[in-house]
Amino acid sequence: MKKIAILKGDGIGPEIIDCAIEVMDKIQEVSKVDFEYSYGKIGGDAIDNFGDPYPKETEAICKSANAVLLGAVGGEKWDNIESEKRPEKGLLRLRKSLGVFANLRPCKIYDSLKDNSPLKPEYIKDVDILIVRELMGGIYFGNRGTVVEKGLKTAFDEERYNEEEIERIARYAFEMSLLRKQKVTLVDKANVMDSSKLWREVVKKVAEGYKEVALDFMYVDNAAMQLVRNPAYFDCILTNNIFGDILSDEASQISGSIGLLPSASLGEKMGLYEPIHGSAPDIAGKNLANPLATILSCALMLRYSFKMDYEAKIIERAVEDVLEEGFRTFDLDSKNYLGTREITREVVKRIK
Amino acid sequence: MKKIAILKGDGIGPEIIDCAIEVMDKIQEVSKVDFEYSYGKIGGDAIDNFGDPYPKETEAICKSANAVLLGAVGGEKWDNIESEKRPEKGLLRLRKSLGVFANLRPCKIYDSLKDNSPLKPEYIKDVDILIVRELMGGIYFGNRGTVVEKGLKTAFDEERYNEEEIERIARYAFEMSLLRKQKVTLVDKANVMDSSKLWREVVKKVAEGYKEVALDFMYVDNAAMQLVRNPAYFDCILTNNIFGDILSDEASQISGSIGLLPSASLGEKMGLYEPIHGSAPDIAGKNLANPLATILSCALMLRYSFKMDYEAKIIERAVEDVLEEGFRTFDLDSKNYLGTREITREVVKRIK
Numbered sequence: 001m002k003k004i005a006i007l008k009g010d011g012i013g014p015e016i017i018d019c020a021i022e023v024m025d026k027i028q029e030v031s032k033v034d035f036e037y038s039y040g041k042i043g044g045d046a047i048d049n050f051g052d053p054y055p056k057e058t059e060a061i062c063k064s065a066n067a068v069l070l071g072a073v074g075g076e077k078w079d080n081i082e083s084e085k086r087p088e089k090g091l092l093r094l095r096k097s098l099g100v101f102a103n104l105r106p107c108k109i110y111d112s113l114k115d116n117s118p119l120k121p122e123y124i125k126d127v128d129i130l131i132v133r134e135l136m137g138g139i140y141f142g143n144r145g146t147v148v149e150k151g152l153k154t155a156f157d158e159e160r161y162n163e164e165e166i167e168r169i170a171r172y173a174f175e176m177s178l179l180r181k182q183k184v185t186l187v188d189k190a191n192v193m194d195s196s197k198l199w200r201e202v203v204k205k206v207a208e209g210y211k212e213v214a215l216d217f218m219y220v221d222n223a224a225m226q227l228v229r230n231p232a233y234f235d236c237i238l239t240n241n242i243f244g245d246i247l248s249d250e251a252s253q254i255s256g257s258i259g260l261l262p263s264a265s266l267g268e269k270m271g272l273y274e275p276i277h278g279s280a281p282d283i284a285g286k287n288l289a290n291p292l293a294t295i296l297s298c299a300l301m302l303r304y305s306f307k308m309d310y311e312a313k314i315i316e317r318a319v320e321d322v323l324e325e326g327f328r329t330f331d332l333d334s335k336n337y338l339g340t341r342e343i344t345r346e347v348v349k350r351i352k
Numbered sequence: 353m354k355k356i357a358i359l360k361g362d363g364i365g366p367e368i369i370d371c372a373i374e375v376m377d378k379i380q381e382v383s384k385v386d387f388e389y390s391y392g393k394i395g396g397d398a399i400d401n402f403g404d405p406y407p408k409e410t411e412a413i414c415k416s417a418n419a420v421l422l423g424a425v426g427g428e429k430w431d432n433i434e435s436e437k438r439p440e441k442g443l444l445r446l447r448k449s450l451g452v453f454a455n456l457r458p459c460k461i462y463d464s465l466k467d468n469s470p471l472k473p474e475y476i477k478d479v480d481i482l483i484v485r486e487l488m489g490g491i492y493f494g495n496r497g498t499v500v501e502k503g504l505k506t507a508f509d510e511e512r513y514n515e516e517e518i519e520r521i522a523r524y525a526f527e528m529s530l531l532r533k534q535k536v537t538l539v540d541k542a543n544v545m546d547s548s549k550l551w552r553e554v555v556k557k558v559a560e561g562y563k564e565v566a567l568d569f570m571y572v573d574n575a576a577m578q579l580v581r582n583p584a585y586f587d588c589i590l591t592n593n594i595f596g597d598i599l600s601d602e603a604s605q606i607s608g609s610i611g612l613l614p615s616a617s618l619g620e621k622m623g624l625y626e627p628i629h630g631s632a633p634d635i636a637g638k639n640l641a642n643p644l645a646t647i648l649s650c651a652l653m654l655r656y657s658f659k660m661d662y663e664a665k666i667i668e669r670a671v672e673d674v675l676e677e678g679f680r681t682f683d684l685d686s687k688n689y690l691g692t693r694e695i696t697r698e699v700v701k702r703i704k
């Protein structure tokens with residue numbers, strides 16, 4: 001019995017999660033595995049119901065599960081709430097409480113969607129990047145505050161990492177790279193930041209245990225540039241929380257298919273899976289959302305949390321087939337598209 | 353008499369600066385203005401000569417000038433020096449000592465170079481962005497250190513801004529936007545960082561004095577994405593030191609002409625002008641470097657430090673003409689190009 005906590009969240013969250021469940025149900029059917037779903041509230045939805053973006057009830061549900069599937073959080077409705085109570089804060093607390101320190105954001109070019117990239121075809125040939133972003137430290141969780149200093153309102157946020165935090169995410173990146181092209185690029189700002197220098201030091205040490213992996217270093221400004229100019233250069237990008245946030249969004253656009261990009265956030269035992277796109281309140285409830293990133297996040301869940309690589313591939317293959325046969329969602333082709341539910345049906349049909 | 357301190361720096365620095373001086377000499381000739389040049393060392397060149405990337409001698413030369421023209425700093429040779437003595441540190445100290453808090457990085461598409469962008473033509477139509485980056489604060493100048501905590505090596509860097517620092521750069525952005533499309537986008541991470549929240553607060557207040565300017569807000573991850581997906585959205589981007597570093601490099605690639613992008617760093621009375629590209633040691637001394645960004649940086653110097661807008665336009669027009677007539681540098685067309693000196697001669701010829 002595999003227990004999955006399901007957090008639909010806000011905006012298009014509920015409808016894309018419903019689609020993902022249809023796919024998981026079909027997987028149960030064809031592979032004779034048992035999933036048990038339990039449902040919790042998060043983000044704005046949880047604020048409206050419990051006055052807290054990550055209530056204790058939800059935490060309990062997640063902690064008694066083997067994996068968590070998340071839709072999306074946030075929306076204008078909650079934008080003016082004080083920051084400790086905002087939907088995003090719920091997401092950060094969720095990550096922390098599950099201990100998921102490794103955020104994996106694959107960015108690949110779907111052959112059938114090549115033309116969707118803003119980049120010219122010759123620039124995106126062979127692009128297949130895995131961003132390994134540290135998710136439980138850095139400026140997201142460091143000291144912060146607002147004080148009055150020499151009569152002036154002053155605010156600060158601290159980037160902070162210790163060697164243990166760096167080592168565990170570095171190991172992750174090297175392990176992942178073994179399954180890929182054996183290349184890790186550490187992205188940092190070591191010409192300015194002390195924390196970056198510690199990253200370099202620790203990552204070099206970890207690299208000694210992975211002689212077959214090529215390690216190189218790149219400043220974050222240069223990386224933001226190379227992602228546009230020569231994205232095929234990268235295999236695994238290893239980086240801190242905030243740089244990973246920025247670079248993974250940039251990379252997703254380069255792929256031309258942000259509506260298709262899943263993510264996995266992993267810790268010692270728990271996995272959190274979510275699409276990398278947001279809650280898109282403007283199209284919520286209209287059967288226009290692209291459910292494929294969430295469906296592909298289920299594939300990552302099967303692979304990483306349940307070691308069901310075979311079934312993961314079945315889902316990934318089904319999605320690729322649907323795209324290759326020319327089916328499109330609204331974000332990919334606003335003239336000729338299938339609705340959220342209809343494209344899901346096409347995927348489900350192809351799972352056997 | 354206009355006094356210009358000239359810091360050639362490392363790599364291609366000396367040769368591109370020599371070209372810029374040829375252009376300035378021609379401007380002296382045609383416009384009867386007098387420039388007085390004085391030369392100082394910076395970066396690796398200064399380390400080799402004085403054991404310090406920004407020696408007192410250089411500081412004195414800069415401070416007695418009306419404006420500073422800089423080539424580029426850095427190179428592998430100095431990469432293993434301890435961080436307080438690295439070439440980059442010289443650059444940061446230079447900025448601080450001149451009090452240049454506003455870094456202006458224009459990013460425009462040259463009609464004749466449209467095809468050089470990695471982005472498809474329909475994505476870069478009408479792109480003309482001015483990035484206004486805060487240059488004297490934030491994580492570049494905050495507290496940092498490495499300590500042992502609970503037995504673990506721990507490093508930290510602090511992002512810190514007070515309302516005065518934010519206000520002065522915000523005013524700059526609004527003033528600049530008045531000369532453009534009257535639109536300012538503040539880029540921050542206000543859903544996570546306290547300093548970003550202070551930026552929003554202060555910038556909103558400054559905006560009240562500029563009713564004709566449209567102000568909006570964007571998270572930095574989204575901005576990194578929109579620069580690829582819809583760069584024409586932006587007019588002025590106002591942001592902190594580190595986000596400005598990342599986004600301006602990304603934007604420069606989008607333009608397809610990083611070898612052409614100048615920058616100005618301005619303070620109460622001093623201006624520092626430099627190309628945004630680096631020192632490119634691999635092509636140094638080969639007459640291959642593109643001098644146009646440095647030449648265009650002189651145009652910015654004329655405009656901002658000497659109020660010689662007419663002469664600035666003469667330079668800009670000369671560069672555009674050279675490009676429109678089909679002349680290219682090595683970075684733009686590695687098959688059919690003019691050398692560093694030869695393209696400069698073409699520019700000089702067109703200044704009358």
Ligand SMILES: CC(C)[C@H](C(=O)O)[C@@H](O)C(=O)O
Binds near residue numbers: 573
């Ligand atoms: C919503 C926000 C706090 C979050 C982040 O910055 O981590 C998001 O951008 C993401 O990347 O998952």
Ligand SMILES: CC(C)[C@H](C(=O)O)[C@@H](O)C(=O)O
Binds near residue numbers: 191221
């Ligand atoms: C060399 C480095 C310290 C510098 C910076 O980060 O400011 C450079 O990248 C720049 O943008 O001028």
